[in-house]
Amino acid sequence: GNSVTQMEGPVTLSEEAFLTINCTYTATGYPSLFWYVQYPGEGLQLLLKATKADDKGSNKGFEATYRKETTSFHLEKGSVQVSDSAVYFCALRKKSSGDKLTFGTGTRLAVRP
């Protein structure tokens, strides 16, 4: 079946540090890939997405590239801010699996001033 594996947290960084959160997936064919973010006290919201191989999703300074050859969708940001502190979830979605999102376990990011 489909699955998503992402690096365990928590990840603690200083402001302006470089961020990478690894995500790999298992699925047949070409799923769509997503990063969702959950800020403290808020609901889950889409951060970025990529729907086909080699696509790069980007938003709010975050980027992730859909790598079919390594089945990965790592999240990166060049310079994190305190306001980026949140839990980040990698997910995939495949039409043949009823369109449901399959999530990783989430990675908590804490950014220190």
Next chain:
Amino acid sequence: GAGVSQSPSNKVTEKGKDVELRCDPISGHTALYWYRQSLGQGLEFLIYFQGNSAPDKSGLPSDRFSAERTGGSVSTLTIQRTQQEDSAVYLCAIGGNTEAFFGQGTRLTVV
């Protein structure tokens, strides 16, 4: 989140009682999902609706859990004879063409 309203936002119930959680999406989305987020865990898929039917209910953890959807809109998730391990945040989402939009969730605490 925009487009999905869940109620109640918080629910505390005694072990053994039944609870109903409600999801009220904006109209126009045929796909609706329920997920569960337990403390320190990821998001666990529970059930998926396409219109009023549920082609995938593989994630329901036991027969104490059931869900229905009426009018292609409102959905209720019912948990019978609640147990402490049912304590979690229950999230409802509606499906767009390429992404899902989540509600704020219902935090269920079973004491």
